[in-house]
Amino acid sequence: MKKFLLAATSTALLAGALALPAVAQNVAIVNGKPVPKTRLDALEAQIKAQAARTGQPVPPDVEKQLREELIAREIFMQEAQRRGIEGTSEYRDMLELARQSVMINALFADYQKKNAVTDAEAKAEYDRIVGSRTPAAxxxxxxxxxxxxxxxxxxxxxxxxxxxxxxxxxxxxxxxxxxxxxxxxxxxxxxxxxxxxxxxxxxxxxxxxxxxxxxxxxxxxxxxxxxxxxxxxAKAPEVPPFEQVKPQVVQQLQQQKLAKFQEELRAKAKVE
Structure with missing residues (x-):
């Protein structure tokens, strides 16, 4: 009997040990369906990247907020599937538009990554702005x-x-x-x-x-x-130092570069 109890206990401990990694890989389990942590990681990476581009701070409890967001999404997704919304033409049209948006955003992100604004470009733009505000003699x-x-x-x-x-x-x-x-x-x-x-x-x-x-x-x-x-x-207006406004200058130049990229693609396209 003692050996049997030891064996049963060992089996339970082993099962628990094997289950831990599976639980750790999920944000939650909603109605029996796991919400993988990879979704949380991807969403958190997007938020941090956006914050870096705009110079805005990341909320300290961002992971908790995103976890609740993912749980809510899973609940709503399950309800939509239960109602058969995936089979409607409206859903398919919206899905195609969403797919295009994701693809286009990925294109723009790739362009900006490969055509990043340099410190020299940002400083030159800052100097241009300051110079334009200097009053004439x-x-x-x-x-x-x-x-x-x-x-x-x-x-x-x-x-x-x-x-x-x-x-x-x-x-x-x-x-x-x-x-x-x-x-x-x-x-x-x-x-x-x-x-x-x-x-x-x-x-x-x-x-x-x-x-x-x-x-x-x-x-x-x-x-x-x-x-x-x-x-x-006339006096030149007081201008904050470069390092203080550098994120805003970089963002403005990024937008200008991206706008030029879009114009070039549109100009090269053959539209009939």
Whole structure:
């Protein structure tokens, strides 16, 4: 009897030991059907690759989230199969579209892998962007205020009121139709004239510090009364260091390369 018990125990332990690897290979078993861990590994690899491309962090509990996602997918798949959805023409059409999407995404991933953006390319693009933001020699910035009204007569009346000693800020708060600057007494802050509509920019460029338009300025928004509070030499905007924005620059160049690749394929294709 003792030998029999020992043999039975040994058999049970051996069976358990053999079963462990099978369990470890599965994320879960749903209604008797195993969900292989290879699916989890593949999905996790996709998430990490996408995070690397976009410079976004991977959630710390990503494996747990993906496990729940795979279990849910298996449950829904089993129900779809039970209902015979695989045999419908709608399913087959959708499956073909999905197959094409997977194949195309794989093509694009392969292209990007073999045509990766180099550090030199990323740095050159960064320098180009910084250079394009550097103002031209002698460029000016204006700290201006304006009052926007609907009719020319209103603007003329405001100019007359200001010439008699009316306070620009108070009139702007009461009468300006510009929701952004009106509440701030018409203050537009510092800006290069090129940032405004042409009519406004042209009038602004003719004014010096402390000067106001003698006549209303018409634009697509209405009639403006403009005053310049100050003028200074244009300054280049502050730009973050290269290493800080490198992931975004690389991503932008990747998109540009991929777009060019797509255009070249489309141009070479014979479409009848």
């Amino acid at each position: 002698g460029a000016k910035e204006f700290k201006a205020r304006h009052i926007l009204v609907e009719k020319e007569d209103e603007a003329k009346a405001i100019i007359a009121q200001l010439k008699k000693g009316g306070k620009f800020e108070d009139i702007a708060k009461k009468q300006s139709k510009d929701p952004g600057s009106g509440a701030q007494g018409g203050d537009l802050g510092w800006a290069n004239p090129s940032g405004y509509v042409p009519e406004f920019a042209q009038a602004l460029g003719k004014l010096g510090k402390g000067q106001m338009t003698d006549a209303p300025v018409k634009s697509q928004f209405g009639w403006h009364v403009i005053r310049v509070d100050d003028v200074r030499e």
